[in-house]
Amino acid sequence: MSTSKKSPALPSAPAALVQDIARPLVTVDVVVFSLIDEALQVLLVQRPRQGSEPFPGQWALPGGFVDVLLDDDLRACALRKLREKTAVESPYLEQLGSWGGRLRDPRGWSVTQVYFALLPWASLQPRKGANAADVRWFPVDAAGVTLADDSLAFDHGQILAAAVKRLRSKVEYTSLPAFLLPEPFTLPQLQRVYEIVLGRPVDKSAFRTRALAAPDFLEEVGPQATGAPRSPMGYRLVNRQQPVTFPRTFQSRS
Amino acid sequence: MSTSKKSPALPSAPAALVQDIARPLVTVDVVVFSLIDEALQVLLVQRPRQGSEPFPGQWALPGGFVDVLLDDDLRACALRKLREKTAVESPYLEQLGSWGGRLRDPRGWSVTQVYFALLPWASLQPRKGANAADVRWFPVDAAGVTLADDSLAFDHGQILAAAVKRLRSKVEYTSLPAFLLPEPFTLPQLQRVYEIVLGRPVDKSAFRTRALAAPDFLEEVGPQATGAPRSPMGYRLVNRQQPVTFPRTFQSRS
DNA sequence: ATAATAGTGTCTTTTAGACAATATGTA
DNA sequence: TACATATTGTCTAAAAGACACTATTAT
Numbered sequence: 091m092s093t094s095k096k097s098p099a100l101p102s103a104p105a106a107l108v109q110d111i112a113r114p115l116v117t118v119d120v121v122v123f124s125l126i127d128e129a130l131q132v133l134l135v136q137r138p139r140q141g142s143e144p145f146p147g148q149w150a151l152p153g154g155f156v157d158v159l160l161d162d163d164l165r166a167c168a169l170r171k172l173r174e175k176t177a178v179e180s181p182y183l184e185q186l187g188s189w190g191g192r193l194r195d196p197r198g199w200s201v202t203q204v205y206f207a208l209l210p211w212a213s214l215q216p217r218k219g220a221n222a223a224d225v226r227w228f229p230v231d232a233a234g235v236t237l238a239d240d241s242l243a244f245d246h247g248q249i250l251a252a253a254v255k256r257l258r259s260k261v262e263y264t265s266l267p268a269f270l271l272p273e274p275f276t277l278p279q280l281q282r283v284y285e286i287v288l289g290r291p292v293d294k295s296a297f298r299t300r301a302l303a304a305p306d307f308l309e310e311v312g313p314q315a316t317g318a319p320r321s322p323m324g325y326r327l328v329n330r331q332q333p334v335t336f337p338r339t340f341q342s343r344s
Numbered sequence: 345m346s347t348s349k350k351s352p353a354l355p356s357a358p359a360a361l362v363q364d365i366a367r368p369l370v371t372v373d374v375v376v377f378s379l380i381d382e383a384l385q386v387l388l389v390q391r392p393r394q395g396s397e398p399f400p401g402q403w404a405l406p407g408g409f410v411d412v413l414l415d416d417d418l419r420a421c422a423l424r425k426l427r428e429k430t431a432v433e434s435p436y437l438e439q440l441g442s443w444g445g446r447l448r449d450p451r452g453w454s455v456t457q458v459y460f461a462l463l464p465w466a467s468l469q470p471r472k473g474a475n476a477a478d479v480r481w482f483p484v485d486a487a488g489v490t491l492a493d494d495s496l497a498f499d500h501g502q503i504l505a506a507a508v509k510r511l512r513s514k515v516e517y518t519s520l521p522a523f524l525l526p527e528p529f530t531l532p533q534l535q536r537v538y539e540i541v542l543g544r545p546v547d548k549s550a551f552r553t554r555a556l557a558a559p560d561f562l563e564e565v566g567p568q569a570t571g572a573p574r575s576p577m578g579y580r581l582v583n584r585q586q587p588v589t590f591p592r593t594f595q596s597r598s
Numbered sequence: 599a600t601a602a603t604a605g606t607g608t609c610t611t612t613t614a615g616a617c618a619a620t621a622t623g624t625a
Numbered sequence: 626t627a628c629a630t631a632t633t634g635t636c637t638a639a640a641a642g643a644c645a646c647t648a649t650t651a652t
Contacts, residue, residue, distance in 0.1 A: 112412045113367040116444075116455055156444070158366045158453040163445030187439050188457045190370075190410070191417030199412040201370055203442045203455065278631070296614050298632075303613090319629045320622045338592045338613070338640095532604070550641050552605075557640090574604045574649045592613095592640070 114190065115200035118167045119153030119246070121186060121253040122176070124209045125270040129229045130257075130287055132250060135175060136224035137243055144196045145243035151250065152225075153202065168205040175225055182208045182269035182330065186253055194245045204249055206256065210272035230254055261287045265307055265327075265334040274311045274324035277301060284340075292340060300336060307334045368444065369454035372421045373407030373500070375440060375507040376430070378463045379524040383483045384511075384541055386504060389429060390478035391497055398450045399497035405504065406479070407456065422459040429479055436462045436523035436584065440507055448499045458503055460510065464526035484508055515541045519561055519581075519588040528565045528578035531555060538594075546594060554590060561588045 122133035134149040152175045161167035165183065172178055183205055190201030240247050260266050267283040268275075281297045301308060306328045314324035376387035388403040406429045415421035419437065426432055437459055444455030494501050514520050521537040522529075535551045555562060560582045568578035 114370045114410055114412060116368045116370060156368055156453070156455070158368060158446065161446075164442055164455065185441050188418055188442050190457065192412065192415075199410070201410070201418065201455075201457065203444065276631090293615055293617090294631090295616080295633075299613075317624095318631075319624055320631045322631055340614085530604090547642055547644085548604090549606075549644085554641080570603095571651095572604075573602050573651055576604055594641085 112199065115195060115198055116156045117153055117200065117202040118156060118164060118171060118205065119151040119202050119249065120168050120172050120183075120205045120207055121151055121250060122172065122181075122207045122209060123230075123253075123257065123270065124211045124227070125283060125286065126211050126227055128282075128286060130270075131227040131229050132253075133175065134226060134228055134242070136226075148241070148243040149226075149228075150243035151204075151246045153204075164203050165205075168203075168207075172207060176209070178207075178209055180330075182266075182333075186249075186256060189245055189249060202244075202249075204253070206253055208266065208269035210270060258287065258289075260333075262339040263336050265301075265304070265336075268307075268327055269330065269333070273326040274314060275326075276314055276316060276322035276324055278318075278322055279316075280325075288340070304334050304336060366453065369449060369452055370410045371407055371454065371456040372410060372418060372425060372459065373405040373456050373503065374422050374426050374437075374459045374461055375405055375504060376426065376435075376461045376463060377484075377507075377511065377524065378465045378481070379537060379540065380465050380481055380483075382536075382540060384524075385481040385483050386507075387429065388480060388482055388496070390480075402497040403480075403482075403495070404497035405458075405500045407458075418457050419459075422457075422461075426461060430463070432461075432463055434584075436520075436587075440503075440510060443499055443503060456498075456503075458507070460507055462520065462523035464524060512541065512543075514587075516593040517590050519555075519558070519590075522561075522581055523584070523587070527580040528568060529580075530568055530570060530576035530578055532572075532576055533570075534579075542594070558588050558590060 124131055124133070133152060135152045137143060137145050137148050137150050139147045153171050156164070156167050157170075161170060168183060169179075172181065172183075186204040186206040188201055188203050190199075192199045194200055194202075242250065257266065261284065267287050268280060270283055270287075271279060277298055280301065281292055281294065284292050284297070308325040309328050311324045311326050313321040315321055378385055378387070387406060389406045391397060391399050391402050391404055393401045407425050410418070410421050411424075415424060422437060423433075426435065426437075440458040440460040442455055442457050444453075446453045448454055448456075496504065511520065515538065521541050522534060524537055524541075525533060531552055534555065535546055535548065538546050538551070562579040563582050565578045565580050567575040569575055
């Protein structure tokens with residue numbers, strides 16, 4: 091990060107105040123996924139209908155400007171945005187990427203850092219966000235998203251599509267879907283989550299072998315009464331911060 | 345990306361100009377890797393010794409402030425930074441991540457978007473950057489980096505470490521290292537690159553089978569005279585924009 | 599002819615896919 | 626006891642690891 095050398099004239103001119111010329115707008119957005127009613131769903135907020143803000147009334151990813159007084163760093167900012175909408179404190183959170191350019195926000199050159207959160211649904215029943223008048227879960231259907239790509243504010247349709255793609259691709263070889271379940275969970279439940287996110291059935295035997303063989307993945311916590319005729323074993327994650335990577339991808343030979 | 349609602353008082357106050365309060369500094373940095381003298385190397389630039397800029401004389405990743413007039417978007421900005429130092433036009437370039445916070449730059453809250461470039465060494469012999477007084481390649485050794493982590497400016501030591509980690513991990517299951525070679529290249533050369541980046545030997549037979557079996561990866565371009573007793577077949581990449589993903593990771597059983 | 603490197607073949611091991619068989623707890 | 630679901634077992638297939646073998650060409 092070196093200061094770029096503009097204006098080659100005046101070689102020893104006193105350095106101007108750092109970038110007092112136009113600075114881009116800086117925001118953080120969060121793509122929040124959870125599993126509700128046997129479906130992958132994403133959390134969206136409705137933008138205010140009144141006022142001078144762009145995209146009034148449209149649905150958008152939760153997020154907003156970095157507050158240089160409140161936020162120590164980007165991750166803290168993402169957690170704050172999430173807390174404002176869901177009262178969730180410590181979800182699985184990873185960076186998805188950045189989108190920045192001149193045209194994505196009518197107010198000017200802007201850049202957003204997008205995070206990617208996976209929540210167990212049980213953990214957010216509580217409040218629905220204090221100030222969030224309109225916060226809703228939307229199912230992410232097989233094709234991609236329920237909403238047409240450009241029905242979301244800004245370039246959030248694209249961002250959401252990228253998030254879904256990343257999730258689907260990582261599910262092939264990591265334990266990411268486990269973060270969508272409240273603990274304790276059973277192997278049949280976990281397998282079901284994989285099937286929902288992947289959109290195809292997974293072989294029971296292979297799935298169990300893989301899951302139980304993975305080091306530092308699951309920990310037994312005793313049988314669970316799920317209402318099933320035979321009580322399945324309950325498990326919890328050894329590490330809720332980091333997913334486990336499997337040595338191969340899931341693949342259907344048929 | 346909704347405007348965060350500060351100052352709950354004055355419910356209907358006229359909206360202030362967008363974030364005319366402190367905006368973070370926005371930069372783009374590029375971690376440029378290439379393969380030189382049978383070693384993975386990274387491109388660093390030396391910060392000016394004179395002037396009011398932070399970290400004078402220290403080595404840093406090439407990069408700098410986004411210029412909202414010059415740059416259409418983040419990727420264009422990264423390409424511009426790269427061009428300024430290497431005269432390379434279209435390398436393999438992917439986002440690595442963002443680092444942002446209050447303390448990483450003494451000039452204030454700053455956020456950097458880091459890209460990750462892989463270059464075939466042959467392509468940058470030409471110039472060494474017009475204005476770049478000090479641009480040098482540094483070998484990335486097995487332990488991580490040649491330079492101690494905190495000998496780089498800003499948090500660039502951390503960033504570089506993350507880039508190396510990402511490269512090493514992706515090498516296990518993608519064709520990324522192929523972007524480090526000028527075309528045409530031979531399979532023994534490609535295998536050598538994998539061994540260099542991974543830091544361990546790779547079985548010849550398994551490597552060839554995997555490489556040749558991967559769809560849309562390699563294209564034959566006729567035998568190459570490399571000086572070897574038997575002329576090996578030359579190949580070029582079908583797609584220089586996107587790496588190929590292999591269905592399994594490399595693993596040594598011994 | 600020999601040496602050195604390119605390229606192939608064979609055998610074993612691992613793990614997933616397919617699917618059948620067994621175990622267990624509730625109605 | 627019957628049934629539904631959990632769990633295990635068996636067989637096959639695909640692909641990697643290990644390593645030996647063959648092919649080709651410059652000297």
